[in-house]
Amino acid sequence: xxxELVFFTVILIALFTVLFAIFLYLVVRKRKDGKWKREVETxxxxxxxxxxxxxxxxxxxxxxxxxxxxxxxxxxxxxxxMRVLANGGIKERATTLAEMYFVDYLRAQLAHRRLGRRMNAxxxxxxxxxxxxxxxxxxxxxxxxxxxxxKRQLLKMFALFQHPHVxxxxxxxxxxxxxxxxxxxxxxxxxxxxxxMVDHFFDWNEKIQYALIDMIGIMQKxxxxxxxxxxxxHEQSEYxxxxxxxxxxxxxxxxxxxxxxxxxxPVWQERLMGLRLCARIRxxxxxxxxxxxxxxxxxxxxxxxxxxxxxxPNGLAxxxxxxxxxxxxxxxxxxxxxxxxxxxxx
Amino acid sequence: MxxxxxxxxxxxxxxxxxxxxxxLVVSLVQLRRMYELxxxxxxxxxxDVSYTKPVSILVPAYNEEAGIFATVRSLLSIxxxxxxxxxxxxxxxxxxLERLKNDFDLIPxxxxxxxxxxxxxxxxxxxxxxxxxxxxIDKENGGKADALNAGINxxxxxxxxxxxxxxxxxxxxxxxxxxxxxxxxxxxxxxxGSVRIANGCDIEKGEVVRIGLSRQxxxxxxxIEYLRAFLMGRIGLSRHNLLLIVSGAFGxxxxxxxxxxxxxxxxxxxxxxxxxxxHRLIKETNTNKKIVYVPDxxxxxxxxxxxxxxxxQRRRWHRGLLESLWLHRRMWFNPRYGSIGLVxxxxxxxxxxxxxxxxxxxxxxxxxxxxxxxxxxxxxxxLFLVSVLYGSIFSMAAVLLEEWTVRKFSxxxxxxxxxxxxxxxxxxxRPLTVLWRCEGIIDALLKRKGWGEMKRKGVSK
Numbered sequence: 001x002x003x004e005l006v007f008f009t010v011i012l013i014a015l016f017t018v019l020f021a022i023f024l025y026l027v028v029r030k031r032k033d034g035k036w037k038r039e040v041e042t043x044x045x046x047x048x049x050x051x052x053x054x055x056x057x058x059x060x061x062x063x064x065x066x067x068x069x070x071x072x073x074x075x076x077x078x079x080x081x082m083r084v085l086a087n088g089g090i091k092e093r094a095t096t097l098a099e100m101y102f103v104d105y106l107r108a109q110l111a112h113r114r115l116g117r118r119m120n121a122x123x124x125x126x127x128x129x130x131x132x133x134x135x136x137x138x139x140x141x142x143x144x145x146x147x148x149x150x151k152r153q154l155l156k157m158f159a160l161f162q163h164p165h166v167x168x169x170x171x172x173x174x175x176x177x178x179x180x181x182x183x184x185x186x187x188x189x190x191x192x193x194x195x196x197m198v199d200h201f202f203d204w205n206e207k208i209q210y211a212l213i214d215m216i217g218i219m220q221k222x223x224x225x226x227x228x229x230x231x232x233x234h235e236q237s238e239y240x241x242x243x244x245x246x247x248x249x250x251x252x253x254x255x256x257x258x259x260x261x262x263x264x265x266p267v268w269q270e271r272l273m274g275l276r277l278c279a280r281i282r283x284x285x286x287x288x289x290x291x292x293x294x295x296x297x298x299x300x301x302x303x304x305x306x307x308x309x310x311x312x313p314n315g316l317a318x319x320x321x322x323x324x325x326x327x328x329x330x331x332x333x334x335x336x337x338x339x340x341x342x343x344x345x346x
Numbered sequence: 347m348x349x350x351x352x353x354x355x356x357x358x359x360x361x362x363x364x365x366x367x368x369x370l371v372v373s374l375v376q377l378r379r380m381y382e383l384x385x386x387x388x389x390x391x392x393x394d395v396s397y398t399k400p401v402s403i404l405v406p407a408y409n410e411e412a413g414i415f416a417t418v419r420s421l422l423s424i425x426x427x428x429x430x431x432x433x434x435x436x437x438x439x440x441x442x443l444e445r446l447k448n449d450f451d452l453i454p455x456x457x458x459x460x461x462x463x464x465x466x467x468x469x470x471x472x473x474x475x476x477x478x479x480x481x482x483i484d485k486e487n488g489g490k491a492d493a494l495n496a497g498i499n500x501x502x503x504x505x506x507x508x509x510x511x512x513x514x515x516x517x518x519x520x521x522x523x524x525x526x527x528x529x530x531x532x533x534x535x536x537x538x539g540s541v542r543i544a545n546g547c548d549i550e551k552g553e554v555v556r557i558g559l560s561r562q563x564x565x566x567x568x569x570i571e572y573l574r575a576f577l578m579g580r581i582g583l584s585r586h587n588l589l590l591i592v593s594g595a596f597g598x599x600x601x602x603x604x605x606x607x608x609x610x611x612x613x614x615x616x617x618x619x620x621x622x623x624x625h626r627l628i629k630e631t632n633t634n635k636k637i638v639y640v641p642d643x644x645x646x647x648x649x650x651x652x653x654x655x656x657x658x659q660r661r662r663w664h665r666g667l668l669e670s671l672w673l674h675r676r677m678w679f680n681p682r683y684g685s686i687g688l689v690x691x692x693x694x695x696x697x698x699x700x701x702x703x704x705x706x707x708x709x710x711x712x713x714x715x716x717x718x719x720x721x722x723x724x725x726x727x728x729l730f731l732v733s734v735l736y737g738s739i740f741s742m743a744a745v746l747l748e749e750w751t752v753r754k755f756s757x758x759x760x761x762x763x764x765x766x767x768x769x770x771x772x773x774x775x776r777p778l779t780v781l782w783r784c785e786g787i788i789d790a791l792l793k794r795k796g797w798g799e800m801k802r803k804g805v806s807k
Contacts, residue, residue, distance in 0.1 A: 005724055008731040015735070019742050023765050026749045030758050116382035123387040178531040184391055207531070218396040299460045333458045340456045 036069060043073035051077050054097065055090045064101055071105050075124065082127060091129070098128040110136055115147060122153045131161050141169070148176045155181075160188040167196070170208065182211035187219065198224055210242055217246025225252050232258070237267045244273035251280040263289050268298040275301065279308040287312060294335060295328040302330060306338035316342050348714065352725040355708040359732045362697050366740055369582030370747070376581050377641060377751035389521040393427055398528060400428035401520065401598065402501030403509055406493035408436040410511035411445050413648065417511055418450065420552030422477055426520040430479045433511075434497045437466075437487025442511075446482050450474040455481075463495040463609035471500070490594075491610035498601060498609060507598040508617070512648050513541075514549055515596065519643035523598050526638050535600040535635045536624060538592030539643030540576045542754070543569045547646060554646055559760040564656060566767045567775040568649045573764075574744035577641060577752070584639035588690040590625065591618045592637060596645035603627070603635070613673070615666025622674050625686045641752065657782045664786025665794075667699050702783040708733060709777055730772075737776040741768035 051074070053060040065071045078094050102124070109121035110133075125133055140146065141154045155173070158166045170185070186194065197204070197212055204212070213231065216224045231243040232254075244262060247254065254277065262274035263286070275293060278286055293305035309318045319342065322335035392398045403421055407414050414433070421431050435443045446452060452472035459468060466488035474480035485496050494508055505527065509515065523539045546560030560566060583589045592599075594617030607623040610616045621637060628635045650656040671678075671694060678695060680687035708729050715722035715729075745764045748754065755761055 002724070005728055005731070008728060008735075012731055012734060012739075015739050019739070019746065022746050022750075023742075026746060027758055027761065030749070030761065034758075114382060115379055116384075120382070120384045120387070123384055127387075178529060180397060180528050180531060183397060303458075330458075337456055337458045344455075 039069045040073045040076070043070050044077055047074055047077055051081065055081050055085065055093050058089070058093055062097060062101075071102070075102065079124075079127065095128050095130065098124075098130055099132055102128075103130065103132060106130070106133065107136055110140060115149070119149060119153065122150065122157065126153070126157050126160060129160070134161060134163070152177065152181050152184075155185050156188055159185045159193070162190055162193055166193065167200075170197075170204075177207065179207045179211045179214075182208050183215055183218075186211055186215045191221075191223070194221065195223070198227055201227070210238070213239070213242040213246050217249030220250055222250065222252075225250065228252075229254075232262070237265075237270060240265075241267070241269045241273050244270065244277055248273060248277040248280050252277075253281045253283070256283055256285040259283065259286060260289055263293060268296070268301055271296065271301050272298075272304050275304040275308045279304070279311045282311055282313065284312060287318065291318070291322065294322060294331040295326070302334045303338075306334045309335075310338045310342045348711065348718070348722060348725070351707065352711050352715070352722075352729060355704055355711060355729060356732060358704045359708070359736050362701065363732070363736055365693070365697065366578070366736075370578050370740070370743060372585050373578050373581040374747060374751075376585060377577070377747065381751055386518075389518060389525060392521050392525065392528060393425065395427035398427050398524065399505050399532075400430075400503040401426065401505045401507055401524065402497070402503040402601070403429055403431045403507045404494055404497035404501065405431065405433045405509050405511055406436055406490050406497065407433055407438060407442050407511035408487070408490070408493070409438045409440045409442060411438070411440045411442045413512035414442055414445060415449050416549065416552045417509065417513055417515075418446070418480065418552070420514045421509070422480065423517060423552060424515060424520050425517050426524075428503075429520070430481060430502065431477075432497045432500055433480075433482045434493040435482060435484045436490070436493040437485065443482070443484055447472070450480055450482075451476050452482055457500065459496075459499050461499055462605050463499055465492050465496040465499065468496060468500075489612055491612045491616040494616070495609040498604060501601065504601055505598055506601050506604065507596070508594060509645065510595045510647060513595050514544060514552055514554060514646040516554065516644045516646075519596070519645060520598075522643040523596070523640050526640060527598065527600075530636070532600065533634065533636055534638050535603045535628075536592050536597060536621065536637040538580070538589070538597040538637075538639050539645055540641055541572060541593050541595045541645050541647055543572060543649040544646035545649050545651065549646065557754055557756060559755065559757075559763060560651075562651055563767065564653065564775075565649050565651055566763065567771065568656070570741050570745060570764060570768045570771065571775075571779075573748050574741050576639075577747050578740070578744050580639040581641055583690065583693075584637075586685065586689075587636050587638075588685055588693075589637050589639055590621055590686075590690050590694055592621050592639070593617060593645075595647050596643070599624075611673075613666060613669045614662055615670055618666065619670045619673065622670055622677075625690075626674065626677065626683065629683045629686065644754070653778075657785075660779055660782040661786040661789055664699070664702070664783040665790045667694065668787065668790045671695055671699060699787075702780045703787065705733070705736075705776075705780045706784050709780070733776070734772045737772035738769055741771045744768070 047062070050060055050062055054062050065074050078098065082091065082094055106121045106125060109117050112118055125137070137154055137157060140150070155166075155169055158169055163169075186197065189197065198216075201209060201212060213228070215221070216228060225247070228243040228246055231239045234240060240262070259274055259278065262270050263278075265271050265274070271293065275290065278290060287309065290305050290308050294302055294309070296302050296305065306319065309315050312318060316339060319335045319339045323332050323339060326332045326335065405417060405421070418431060418433060433446060435446070452474055454470050455473045457471045466486040468483055468485045470484045472482040472484070481500070483496055483500055485493065498506055505524070507520070519539055523537050526534045526537050543560070543565060544554070545562070545565045546558045547554050548556040548558065559569065580589060580591070597617065599620070603624060604620065607620065607627050611619045611623070613619045624637060650659055671691070674691070677683045677687045678691045683691070712726045712729050715726035742765060745761070745768050749761050755764070
């Protein structure tokens with residue numbers, strides 16, 4: 001027993017000593033950090049008018065930062081100005097300044113052992129469009145121990161810089177990449193690159209395909225409407241649903257006969273997206289079909305059908321009629337709700 | 347006999363200490379990985395509505411007139427592209443509804459409520475004239491779970507978030523808590539954020555303007571306890587998809603999955619109960635869905651300041667824990683439920699639930715051994731040493747972990763006070779909470795009901 005007592009006493013004393021040492025270190029570091037932050041703030045105040053004049057009018061010499069506090073102060077200020085003053089000329093001048101003063105600093109950060117630092121450097125390179133670091137980024141991408149977070153960020157940047165090997169890189173992506181990642185990558189591509197992606201649509205994995213369809217709608221890429229229309233005839237319902245959704249985003253008018261096919265689909269999501277498109281394009285010939293869908297067995301379809309009716313030129317009257325005469329209780333309730341929503345917006 | 351009991355307590359505590367050490371190491375690695383990462387850049391692109399899933403925020407309110415304004419106000423100013431706020435007035439007997447009507451200019455509206463979960467009758471639905479995305483449901487009293495279910499029925503978006511009516515959310519918390527869901531293409535079906543204690547902070551118009559530390563020892567100890575639970579426990583468990591608690595104060599759930607799981611149940615700990623059922627559903631449907639904890643997003647909530655309120659709260663929590671564990675006893679040590687059945691459930695059963703009983707036994711043994719004198723004095727010292735390791739050391743480590751990684755406290759003096767208070771945990775706070783949790787077990791065994799409400803002062807100025 002005595003042995004155990006001695007053993008545990010030693011363990012406790014050792015742990016207390018270690019914890020106290022860490023505590024003292026953290027307290028000292030907190031004080032130092034506080035001082036460093038104040039130093040950064042002072043530099044920010046000093047640089048602010050100079051940087052503003054440089055970015056706004058381009059007629060000021062900005063002194064080169066020499067200490068790490070000066071680097072951080074200037075980078076934070078530049079970032080701030082980019083957010084509030086972003087326009088072509090200002091962005092260009094900010095990039096020039098960043099190329100001049102921060103490239104070496106960022107290169108060192110990209111090799112930092114801490115992920116947070118490396119990621120921050122990548123974010124900065126993207127925000128300031130620093131193409132001159134492209135070789136460092138390529139080398140980084142080839143590293144084996146790269147985290148998924150870095151990989152995603154690097155691919156976004158390759159797309160943004162219109163890197164010639166971006167297709168090969170996209171082919172190499174694994175399961176860890178999500179549709180959300182692909183959307184972000186695609187959103188950074190120029191029209192030429194995006195078109196090439198669409199042209200090879202069936203070569204990509206499903207996630208990239210879905211992201212491509214979504215992005216045509218989100219980015220309103222009218223040039224690819226005919227491609228979306230071909231997907232509407234595809235046997236796979238997910239393609240049809242997403243294509244309808246994208247067409248609804250663009251508000252592209254389909255002819256009534258074609259739309260009616262989707263409104264009668266056995267897949268409720270397809271009916272829903274068809275109705276969403278109807279709500280955007282207001283095709284009066286479809287009123288009777290949509291009226292039927294206010295009685296659909298799926299709640300979201302009923303609700304979307306009522307909304308589509310409300311958007312018609314005499315939507316309120318149509319809904320009023322359903323609310324008073326429909327033989328379906330759910331349809332009456334839904335019509336009443338959208339009638340009220342319509343009146344609120346009047 | 348005493349020797350045998352002391353050895354049992356001793357080995358139990360050593361096993362728990364080893365498990366906690368494992369959680370601490372996992373948390374340390376996880377938190378340090380993201381250290382110094384920009385606070386804004388990773389979330390910026392989520393602000394675009396085309397990429398991000400809309401969320402319905404549900405605020406169940408029963409007699410929350412003191413805190414409801416600050417909570418709703420803080421929700422109105424969050425940074426998130428598309429969301430609606432649904433306050434559910436669960437038959438309050440105070441002026442909660444009147445306060446909401448006056449403060450937010452509510453008008454009655456007609457809405458078709460899709461009854462996917464059974465709830466008490468909804469009396470009326472209101473919408474704010476000032477904020478078109480703010481709705482208030484007035485319903486008959488049915489308890490928190492019933493209120494949340496009514497909110498789910500009413501909500502229009504695919505994700506729901508439950509927030510307590512006395513909480514204040516940081517502006518970017520939603521972007522952060524939704525990130526794992528968006529990033530995983532919806533493989534993550536629930537995501538919980540950190541909860542911190544608001545007492546001592548300056549909160550104005552629903553926004554935390556200064557993070558501070560209360561002067562009250564009881565509150566300081568709860569701050570430490572929350573740090574320990576959230577930073578140490580949940581990160582470690584979340585890392586291996588073992589999380590059984592997404593705090594009721596702040597968690598986002600996929601509505602479709604919540605409905606499939608049957609919604610919130612009428613138990614004391616409805617938040618844990620739902621997460622256990624979701625895990626069960628995941629296993630039973632053989633899907634690869636996850637429930638995660640995000641350490642950064644912060645929801646500030648008011649902690650009890652008096653012994654009486656704290657005691658009531660702890661008794662209730664422990665009763666809730668037992669209820670959930672008992673309802674899902676089929677999962678205990680059941681390999682069919684994978685790591686949830688073999689690790690999470692045993693952890694909650696043996697460490698979280700039975701831990702206080704063993705600890706109490708330890709305290710009793712220390713006292714008995716001291717009384718019996720010479721023969722047993724060594725046992726007393728040994729058990730005391732282990733309980734210091736079990737209580738104070740881990741709490742001290744949690745405080746340091748916070749300061750080393752998250753760094754929410756701005757003042758050096760706050761960290762110093764937290765550190766030294768955590769040192770004293772074993773001497774007074776831990777025995778008290780152990781006692782209260784054991785009382786919770788007795789309550790449950792005697793089938794004592796009752797919510798044990800706490801009188802709230804409200805956290806906002």
